[in-house]
Amino acid sequence: MKALVTVAEVATVEDEFEIDGNAIDERYLEYDLNEWDDYAVEEAVQLSEDGLVDEVVAVTIGPERSEETIRMALAKGADRAVRIWDDSFDGLLDVAAKTEVLQAVVEDEQPDLILSGVQTGDAMFGATGVSLAAAIDYPWAAVVNDLEFDGEIASVHRELEGGVEELTDVETPAVLTIQTGINKPRYASLRGIRQAQQKEIAQKTLADLGLDGVESELELTEMYEPEVESDATVFEGSAEETAGELANVLREKGVAQ
Amino acid sequence: MSDVLAITEHRRGELRDVSYELVSAGRELADDLGGDLHLAVISGQVEEFAGSLSREGVDTIHTVSEGEEFNHDIYTQVTERLADELDPSVILMANTVNGLDYGPAVATRLGRPLVTDVIGASFDGETLTATREMYGSKVETRVEVGSEEVAVTIRPGEWPEANGNGNPEITEFDAAIDESAVRSTVTGFEEVGGGDVDISDAEVLVSVGRGIDEEENIELVEELAKALGATLSASRPIVDNGWLPKNRQVGQSGKSVTPEVYIAIGISGAVQHVAGMKGAETIVAINDDPNAPIYDIADYGIVDDLFDVVPALIAEFE
Numbered sequence: 001m002k003a004l005v006t007v008a009e010v011a012t013v014e015d016e017f018e019i020d021g022n023a024i025d026e027r028y029l030e031y032d033l034n035e036w037d038d039y040a041v042e043e044a045v046q047l048s049e050d051g052l053v054d055e056v057v058a059v060t061i062g063p064e065r066s067e068e069t070i071r072m073a074l075a076k077g078a079d080r081a082v083r084i085w086d087d088s089f090d091g092l093l094d095v096a097a098k099t100e101v102l103q104a105v106v107e108d109e110q111p112d113l114i115l116s117g118v119q120t121g122d123a124m125f126g127a128t129g130v131s132l133a134a135a136i137d138y139p140w141a142a143v144v145n146d147l148e149f150d151g152e153i154a155s156v157h158r159e160l161e162g163g164v165e166e167l168t169d170v171e172t173p174a175v176l177t178i179q180t181g182i183n184k185p186r187y188a189s190l191r192g193i194r195q196a197q198q199k200e201i202a203q204k205t206l207a208d209l210g211l212d213g214v215e216s217e218l219e220l221t222e223m224y225e226p227e228v229e230s231d232a233t234v235f236e237g238s239a240e241e242t243a244g245e246l247a248n249v250l251r252e253k254g255v256a257q
Numbered sequence: 258m259s260d261v262l263a264i265t266e267h268r269r270g271e272l273r274d275v276s277y278e279l280v281s282a283g284r285e286l287a288d289d290l291g292g293d294l295h296l297a298v299i300s301g302q303v304e305e306f307a308g309s310l311s312r313e314g315v316d317t318i319h320t321v322s323e324g325e326e327f328n329h330d331i332y333t334q335v336t337e338r339l340a341d342e343l344d345p346s347v348i349l350m351a352n353t354v355n356g357l358d359y360g361p362a363v364a365t366r367l368g369r370p371l372v373t374d375v376i377g378a379s380f381d382g383e384t385l386t387a388t389r390e391m392y393g394s395k396v397e398t399r400v401e402v403g404s405e406e407v408a409v410t411i412r413p414g415e416w417p418e419a420n421g422n423g424n425p426e427i428t429e430f431d432a433a434i435d436e437s438a439v440r441s442t443v444t445g446f447e448e449v450g451g452g453d454v455d456i457s458d459a460e461v462l463v464s465v466g467r468g469i470d471e472e473e474n475i476e477l478v479e480e481l482a483k484a485l486g487a488t489l490s491a492s493r494p495i496v497d498n499g500w501l502p503k504n505r506q507v508g509q510s511g512k513s514v515t516p517e518v519y520i521a522i523g524i525s526g527a528v529q530h531v532a533g534m535k536g537a538e539t540i541v542a543i544n545d546d547p548n549a550p551i552y553d554i555a556d557y558g559i560v561d562d563l564f565d566v567v568p569a570l571i572a573e574f575e
């Protein structure tokens with residue numbers, strides 16, 4: 001039984017930043033493993049520790065820089081990784097483009113279970129996992145926050161809105177998109193980090209995957225800071241001063257009276 | 258070819274509000290394109306739902322009475338078949354948990370580009386321009402789609418609910434569901450987040466977010482809540498980390514709260530959080546990032562380090 005986990009390196013933006021053309025100026029970006037994927041990796045590694053999965057393969061679409069991030073997935077227990085990149089990928093990759101690339105990887109790897117994060121923290125499309133499932137004709141479930149797997153049927157909880165969960169049985173092979181909170185992602189141990197140095201990260205080009213080129217039909221034409229609609233009264237001064245002013249407001253509203 | 262097909266949503270016998278928002282968004286886009294607005298009502302009490310959805314601006318409602326609750330395989334198949342029949346320019350869906358469980362499959366099966374979580378959309382000729390956020394709402398972007406056939410999911414709460422009465426044609430659509438392609442089964446529902454406290458009853462909430470940094474620091478906000486006679490609630494990461502129980506979570510997948518005073522401490526104000534607390538009478542934010550989206554809805558703010566402000570605030574009430 002093989003599990004494939006899609007992992008993305010995402011950019012997070014500092015509090016103060018500048019926009020340069022249609023992108024955030026590189027100086028204000030930090031790169032990290034996508035929050036949702038951290039939970040997906042953990043879930044796959046736990047299935048492997050429970051003996052339900054023999055191999056956990058992490059796949060990423062990312063430039064060379066992202067090797068550091070994918071090594072984190074290896075340090076946390078994934079067995080090996082595949083990294084796909086093409087220079088044409090700079091800019092916004094849409095869901096269809098990511099799907100095409102991942103579909104080719106699935107054809108190579110033939111996994112039984114694919115775990116994907118619900119969304120990436122930067123582009124926030126929230127669609128790649130389900131789109132991939134449709135492309136490769138696997139059953140799927142989106143926004144999963146509980147998983148029991150007997151080797152054939154994945155019994156999942158799908159987290160709906162308003163504190164309601166839907167209980168669903170999905171046949172495998174399947175794609176599940178993993179929601180935060182499903183488990184407690186581990187920190188990589190020193191031993192894990194050392195071992196990860198020895199694990200394979202196979203680099204693939206589009207040609208290696210038998211693809212001619214992959215194009216996004218979505219074009220990002222503008223990026224701007226949203227107008228702040230704030231009409232908040234912001235208190236100024238030292239913490240004692242601002243806390244004092246806020247305390248007055250709260251007392252006026254009858255708090256702690 | 259210039260029509261809009263919007264897929265409505267319901268759950269446990271009730272249409273969801275976003276269904277009426279889809280009517281408004283769908284009508285706008287159909288007007289841009291000079292086409293008709295079609296709605297689909299799939300599963301459950303379709304006739305009753307179609308009656309409620311007979312609002313101004315809707316041209317045709319297609320009903321498919323198949324099963325009771327949402328099943329993504331059914332929704333995917335029906336939407337695909339309707340699209341084959343109607344050839345709409347836009348397939349419009351809701352960016353809800355269920356929308357994200359079938360929308361991407363529809364787009365991929367039909368080979369349409371997909372734009373999700375859209376907060377604004379318009380056509381200029383044949384080009385769709387959509388507005389959406391990125392980087393946890395820190396920026397907005399415009400995205401152009403150069404295809405005559407697109408799939409779009411809209412963020413709930415961004416368009417008004419359509420309300421004028423209309424007189425659409427209501428027709429039953431024979432979707433000829435392929436049962437062998439229904440490979441997931443909904444076995445039930447479960448309410449989560451019960452327990453000793455109900456944060457939706459509280460008049461004053463002290464709510465803590467990821468800015469609190471460490472589990473040990475939760476004590477600090479507990480102390481503030483005590484000093485104010487308030488109840489403690491939290492954003493999702495605090496509950497995901499197991500620092501507070503699920504029944505303390507405010508937001509889309511937690512509780513909706515409407516206290517007199519809501520004090521958000523180290524919470525950025527992501528849409529899914531705001532969905533659960535925007536009805537609070539007075540909103541106070543303590544966050545050291547002046548650009549945090551929480552300030553868009555806050556009435557009072559302190560842009561400073563919570564580890565300085567919270568102890569000072571506790572001192573005020575001791």
Ligand SMILES: Cc1cc2nc3c(=O)[nH]c(=O)nc-3n(C[C@H](O)[C@H](O)[C@H](O)COP(=O)(O)OP(=O)(O)OC[C@H]3O[C@@H](n4cnc5c(N)ncnc54)[C@H](O)[C@@H]3O)c2cc1C
Pocket residue numbers: 118119143354393465466467468469491492493494495506507508509510511512522523524525526527528529530533543544545546549561562563564
């Ligand atoms: C399907 C789905 C459902 C979701 N449901 C929910 C839900 O029900 N509820 C929910 O809350 N979220 C939900 N989320 C998650 C949501 O998108 C955000 O990730 C989450 O709300 C962020 O929580 P936060 O504001 O505490 O953390 P962050 O966004 O990380 O914000 C932390 C804030 O703390 C501030 N800060 C940091 N340090 C300090 C300091 N020392 N002093 C002052 N300020 C500081 C920072 O400036 C920042 O603004 C959901 C997401 C998805 C995809």
